[in-house]
Amino acid sequence: MLWYKGWLETRSRFLTCLIVLTAFCGVFVHYAQGFVRPEWSRDFYRLLSIAQEYVVIIWIMSVVLLGMGGLVREMATGTSSLTLSLPVSRAHLLSVRVAVGVLEAITLGVVPWATIFLVSSAGGMPVQFQQVGFYVLLLVGGGLVYFAMAVLVSSLVEGEYTAPAVAFGLVFLAAILFDVWLRSFNLWRLVTGDFYIDRNTYLLPRHFPWKGTAASLVVAASMLIASIRILKEREF
Amino acid sequence: MTNTPVILTRDLTKSYASLKAVQGLNLSVEPNCITAFLGQNGAGKSTTIKMLLGMIRPSSGDGTVLGKRITDAGENREMRRKVAYVAENKPLYGYMSVEQTVRFASSFYPDWRTDVANRLLSQYKLPHRRKVKSLSKGMRTKLALLLAFARRPDLLILDEPSEGLDPVGIEHLLQTLVAQSAEGVSIFFSSHQIAEVERIADHVCILDNGRLLVNASLDRLRQSYRRIDLVFPFPPPEREFRIVGVEKIRINGNEMSVFASMNSEAVVERARNLKVVSVEVAPVGLRDIFLETVKEN
Numbered sequence: 001m002l003w004y005k006g007w008l009e010t011r012s013r014f015l016t017c018l019i020v021l022t023a024f025c026g027v028f029v030h031y032a033q034g035f036v037r038p039e040w041s042r043d044f045y046r047l048l049s050i051a052q053e054y055v056v057i058i059w060i061m062s063v064v065l066l067g068m069g070g071l072v073r074e075m076a077t078g079t080s081s082l083t084l085s086l087p088v089s090r091a092h093l094l095s096v097r098v099a100v101g102v103l104e105a106i107t108l109g110v111v112p113w114a115t116i117f118l119v120s121s122a123g124g125m126p127v128q129f130q131q132v133g134f135y136v137l138l139l140v141g142g143g144l145v146y147f148a149m150a151v152l153v154s155s156l157v158e159g160e161y162t163a164p165a166v167a168f169g170l171v172f173l174a175a176i177l178f179d180v181w182l183r184s185f186n187l188w189r190l191v192t193g194d195f196y197i198d199r200n201t202y203l204l205p206r207h208f209p210w211k212g213t214a215a216s217l218v219v220a221a222s223m224l225i226a227s228i229r230i231l232k233e234r235e236f
Numbered sequence: 237m238t239n240t241p242v243i244l245t246r247d248l249t250k251s252y253a254s255l256k257a258v259q260g261l262n263l264s265v266e267p268n269c270i271t272a273f274l275g276q277n278g279a280g281k282s283t284t285i286k287m288l289l290g291m292i293r294p295s296s297g298d299g300t301v302l303g304k305r306i307t308d309a310g311e312n313r314e315m316r317r318k319v320a321y322v323a324e325n326k327p328l329y330g331y332m333s334v335e336q337t338v339r340f341a342s343s344f345y346p347d348w349r350t351d352v353a354n355r356l357l358s359q360y361k362l363p364h365r366r367k368v369k370s371l372s373k374g375m376r377t378k379l380a381l382l383l384a385f386a387r388r389p390d391l392l393i394l395d396e397p398s399e400g401l402d403p404v405g406i407e408h409l410l411q412t413l414v415a416q417s418a419e420g421v422s423i424f425f426s427s428h429q430i431a432e433v434e435r436i437a438d439h440v441c442i443l444d445n446g447r448l449l450v451n452a453s454l455d456r457l458r459q460s461y462r463r464i465d466l467v468f469p470f471p472p473p474e475r476e477f478r479i480v481g482v483e484k485i486r487i488n489g490n491e492m493s494v495f496a497s498m499n500s501e502a503v504v505e506r507a508r509n510l511k512v513v514s515v516e517v518a519p520v521g522l523r524d525i526f527l528e529t530v531k532e533n
Contacts, residue, residue, distance in 0.1 A: 001339070001340045001343035001344070004336075004340065005332075005340060008329075008332060008336070009329075009331065078325050078327045079327040079328070079329055080291075080327075081286075081291065081321070081323040081325075081327050082323065082327040082328060082329070084289070084290070084291050085289055085316060085319075085321040085323075086316065086344050087313055087314070087316040087317040087344055087345075088313065088344070089309065089310075089313055090309075232309070235291065235292040235293060236286070236291045236292065
């Protein structure tokens with residue numbers, strides 16, 4: 001039932017984000033098809049790469065919001081004593097919350113791109129399925145760091161508005177700092193596909209960048225482990 | 237039936253910087269009893285309960301609840317299977333309905349008593365579909381108590397359980413606590429309502445400034461505490477009465493009032509030796525015991 005609790009806590013945020021993302025993708029592709037003719041597939045894929053940039057922005061905002069909450073927030077609202085009196089470890093509580101959040105984050109990556117695939121197919125300009133899969137894997141595999149960072153922040157900061165403000169601040173700061181000094185490690189460019197896209201065809205390559213994605217997942221896992229340790233030590 | 241204390245602490249201490257919230261607490265709560273935990277606001281009652289449930293770590297000392305060490309996360313988790321806790325603010329998830337809350341709580345306890353939950357749901361007139369956030373304070377308190385009673389716990393820990401309840405609700409709560417105790421559930425509850433404590437408690441612990449001042453059965457307190465009013469033909473010498481058990485002496489002219497936790501016979505004997513004019517020995521209620529003990533501290 002902790003899954004159910006996690007779902008109830010996040011469902012309004014999740015559904016709102018899903019509707020916004022899906023509507024954006026559907027409308028974007030529909031209008032993109034109006035701008036280009038079928039034979040101009042290069043331009044269409046260029047538009048799709050631009051779509052991915054917008055999807056990434058909305059997706060990151062969504063997963064940061066989904067990462068908010070948890071025991072520290074419950075402490076501020078007064079419900080942590082109910083949760084902590086359950087015969088469940090703090091690590092288990094966080095793990096279930098993270099699992100629910102990851103499933104929602106994956107859904108937020110898959111459904112918008114599935115929408116793009118379906119709308120473009122219905123309009124007679126189908127996107128290659130492999131391209132859709134590539135974008136989704138980049139988004140979810142690379143982008144889960146943002147979710148993990150949000151979980152870490154929510155384990156440290158309890159304010160309803162302070163925690164998301166800090167998390168969003170870190171997202172922007174990281175994007176700027178990495179682009180200036182550590183461009184090859186810039187997560188933003190990994191997730192949007194900017195590192196890998198062919199500038200002539202605007203198609204992503206056949207081989208998926210597993211190393212970069214795996215490194216990103218390792219960082220995400222480290223942040224989640226740190227969150228568990230912080231929660232274990234924290235007093236409520 | 238074992239006589240091992242359900243709660244046992246040894247030198248349990250919790251400090252926040254220079255503030256000592258709980259100081260060297262040696263608490264022993266007997267099984268199958270209703271034990272009241274009394275203290276002023278900020279006396280350290282909630283801090284103690286939170287330490288027992290593993291929500292905060294003691295600065296020093298240790299303890300067991302149902303034989304499980306409170307400082308061991310694994311043992312504490314095991315212990316929480318058999319302990320029902322209702323916190324002071326009766327926390328519940330506002331986004332769940334009453335029905336969802338009951339279903340959620342029942343999933344954690346294999347011994348969940350659906351019959352008890354259903355009976356209390358109708359008795360408390362709790363609306364199944366309504367969201368918890370839209371319930372009144374009294375309704376939330378009733379729901380929190382329902383979750384605790386339906387779990388078939390070995391130990392019930394209640395922090396100010398009657399707060400927010402109307403007189404009918406309080407009466408029902410007290411009767412339910414007595415019934416639970418009769419079924420073998422040990423009950424440990426904090427309260428400011430001394431009349432309630434006097435009605436149902438077997439044992440009383442009084443905490444003040446983080447220190448345990450009294451830990452005795454209510455019967456023993458009633459038998460041993462006395463207020464002795466004395467009238468002398470002259471101003472009485474206070475130090476003659478400074479003996480073991482005398483907690484407080486008040487002198488007003490030729491009159492003297494002695495508050496004693498024991499040895500009231502010895503006080504009367506000394507008064508008689510001093511040619512006392514009038515002696516009146518009266519039993520003391522828990523309210524006076526509490527107020528005098530806390531004032532003295």
